[in-house]
Amino acid sequence: MCENQDGTFNATSTCDNLRGKVNVTQPYTIQATVTHRRLKEPVCKEWTSDLQDGYKLRPIVTRPLQLSLCDPGEVLCSLNLESFYPKHIDISWSCDTGQSQKDISSQEKYQENPDQSYNAESVCKIPGDSLKEPAFKVIVRWKHETMEDWESRELCVRDPGFPWRPNITDMSPLIIAQNQQATVKCTVSGYFPDVLTVMWFMKNARQETIPVSNGSKYEIPEISREKMSDNTYTCTSTLCFTPTSNSEEQEFICRVSHPSLEEPIEWSTGPARTKVSPTVTEPIKFSLCESGDVLCSLYVSKFYPKNINITWTSGKDQINKIKAVEKFIQTGDEKTYDAISECRIKWDQSLFPLRVTWKHESMEKPEYKELGITDFPWRPVLGEIEIGALDHGTESKLQCKISGYFPDALTVTWLKKEKERNEWVNVKYDPRYKIPALQHEKQQDHTYSCTTRLDFTPSYESDDGAVFICRVKHPSLKGAIERRTEPLHVTASRFTKAMSYMFV
Incomplete structure (x- = not known):
C-alpha cells in the first residue's frame, strides 16, 4: 500500500504460493476480488492457467551439500532438490583440483509429493584420497525450466560445512616424578582423510616455544592410527623423556595439522x-544383584599418585560406614590412575541418604556425591487399565499391570467417582469391591512386576458412568502415579434401566 500526492492510494496484492491448492495435471483459475466502500459491488479479475505451459515450480535447496563416508575410503556426495514441477531437471557433478575440472557420474532418485511436485536426490562418489588436497572441490550444478540459468553448490575440505575435522579429545597431564621417565599422550579423533601431522613443542620458563624432535633427549614413537566404525580415524601421539632439574618449569604442546x-x-x-586431582564426571551407578543386593559404584579418573581414600557412608548423620572395594586401572605407560569403588547394600529405607566421599593428597578438602531414596532408577511403570465385560449383575474386573520397580514395597489404591458426583472414594472400604493381594514376580533384570486387580459385580445404578483410578506409591517416587479409566458403560436390560429411573 502506498499513498499518492493527491491523497489517493495504490495497493498491490501478491499470491505466490499455489502448492497444495491446485492439481497441476488439470487447468485451474485464480480469482482476485476487490472490495471498497466506494464500490457499489466487488470487482473481480480471473487468470486461467496456460494449458501448454502448465503449472511450474522452481526447485528449492533446503540443506547444504551432504557428505558421508563409505567403505572402502570413498566419499558419498548428495544434494536434495525439493518441490519442483515439471519433473525434468538437469543435474551434473564435477571435481576441480585447481588445475583441471573433471565430470563425475551420478545417480538420481525422484519422489512425487502430495501436491504433484517432485523431490530429487542426486548422489555421486569420489575417492577419499582426493580430499587430501586443500584446493580440491566437488561441484554440483542444476538447471530447471523455471530457472534462467544454472545454479550450483560446491564444497572443499576448508569449507565450514566439512564434517571431518580433527579434534584433540584427550591430553595426559605432565607428571614429574623423581628418577622416572615422563610420558605425555595426545589423542586426536574424528578426522578424514587419514593424512595428519602432529608436532610437539616445549615451552620453557621464559615462555619460549621450542620444537621437540625425536632424538637422544626425547622419544616420539610412530603415531598409532585406528579406523573407527564411522570410517573416520583416531590416533595417539606419545612423547617420552627423562626429567631434569628444570623440568618442573616446562610444559609441552601438541600441535595438529590437517588439510581441513x-x-x-x-x-x-x-x-x-x-x-593430579581426581576427576568425577559420572553419577553414582546402580545395578541389581541376583541376591537382591544393590551394587553401587563410582568411577574416579586421572589422579596421581595412586593413593586415594574413597568411603561410603549412610543415614542422616552419615555415621554408618559401608564396606567397599576399589579397583585401580592404569592405561599403558600413562602415570595417572583411574579407580572404581564399589559397595553392596541390602535395600533399607534407613540407609538413605547414601554418600560416597573421596580424598586425595592433591585436593584441599574432600568431595562427595550423595543420593536419596528417590534417586533409585527402578521406578514403577503403569500399564493401561484393562476393563472386563461390564454387564449388570455379572462378575467383572479392572486390572492394571505394574512393572520395573525395586524393591517390592509397593502400595496400590483403587478410587472411584460416580457419575454426577465430585468426590473420590477409596473402594477398599466398600464391600462390593474386592482387591486381591499383590503377587510380586521377579524378572530377569531382578526388578519386580505385578498385576493389581479390582473384582466387582457391575451395577447399572452405581457403576454406569463411574470413573476408576489405580494409584501407586513407591519409595522411589516423590509422589503417587496413577492411571484412570474413561467413564464406564455398564450394559443393562430395559427393565433394569426403567427400575433405575424409578428409583431415582
Whole structure:
C-alpha cells in the first residue's frame, strides 16, 4: 500500500504460493476480488492457467551439500532438490583440483509429493584420497525450466560445512616424578582423510616455544592410527623423556595439522605437576544383584599418585560406614590412575541418604556425591487399565499391570467417582469391591512386576458412568502415579434401566 500526492492510494496484492491448492495435471483459475466502500459491488479479475505451459515450480535447496563416508575410503556426495514441477531437471557433478575440472557420474532418485511436485536426490562418489588436497572441490550444478540459468553448490575440505575435522579429545597431564621417565599422550579423533601431522613443542620458563624432535633427549614413537566404525580415524601421539632439574618449569604442546584446517590446532599439558586431582564426571551407578543386593559404584579418573581414600557412608548423620572395594586401572605407560569403588547394600529405607566421599593428597578438602531414596532408577511403570465385560449383575474386573520397580514395597489404591458426583472414594472400604493381594514376580533384570486387580459385580445404578483410578506409591517416587479409566458403560436390560429411573 502506498499513498499518492493527491491523497489517493495504490495497493498491490501478491499470491505466490499455489502448492497444495491446485492439481497441476488439470487447468485451474485464480480469482482476485476487490472490495471498497466506494464500490457499489466487488470487482473481480480471473487468470486461467496456460494449458501448454502448465503449472511450474522452481526447485528449492533446503540443506547444504551432504557428505558421508563409505567403505572402502570413498566419499558419498548428495544434494536434495525439493518441490519442483515439471519433473525434468538437469543435474551434473564435477571435481576441480585447481588445475583441471573433471565430470563425475551420478545417480538420481525422484519422489512425487502430495501436491504433484517432485523431490530429487542426486548422489555421486569420489575417492577419499582426493580430499587430501586443500584446493580440491566437488561441484554440483542444476538447471530447471523455471530457472534462467544454472545454479550450483560446491564444497572443499576448508569449507565450514566439512564434517571431518580433527579434534584433540584427550591430553595426559605432565607428571614429574623423581628418577622416572615422563610420558605425555595426545589423542586426536574424528578426522578424514587419514593424512595428519602432529608436532610437539616445549615451552620453557621464559615462555619460549621450542620444537621437540625425536632424538637422544626425547622419544616420539610412530603415531598409532585406528579406523573407527564411522570410517573416520583416531590416533595417539606419545612423547617420552627423562626429567631434569628444570623440568618442573616446562610444559609441552601438541600441535595438529590437517588439510581441513586453515590453521593448526593445539593443546598444552599445562605446567608440570607432581600431583593430579581426581576427576568425577559420572553419577553414582546402580545395578541389581541376583541376591537382591544393590551394587553401587563410582568411577574416579586421572589422579596421581595412586593413593586415594574413597568411603561410603549412610543415614542422616552419615555415621554408618559401608564396606567397599576399589579397583585401580592404569592405561599403558600413562602415570595417572583411574579407580572404581564399589559397595553392596541390602535395600533399607534407613540407609538413605547414601554418600560416597573421596580424598586425595592433591585436593584441599574432600568431595562427595550423595543420593536419596528417590534417586533409585527402578521406578514403577503403569500399564493401561484393562476393563472386563461390564454387564449388570455379572462378575467383572479392572486390572492394571505394574512393572520395573525395586524393591517390592509397593502400595496400590483403587478410587472411584460416580457419575454426577465430585468426590473420590477409596473402594477398599466398600464391600462390593474386592482387591486381591499383590503377587510380586521377579524378572530377569531382578526388578519386580505385578498385576493389581479390582473384582466387582457391575451395577447399572452405581457403576454406569463411574470413573476408576489405580494409584501407586513407591519409595522411589516423590509422589503417587496413577492411571484412570474413561467413564464406564455398564450394559443393562430395559427393565433394569426403567427400575433405575424409578428409583431415582
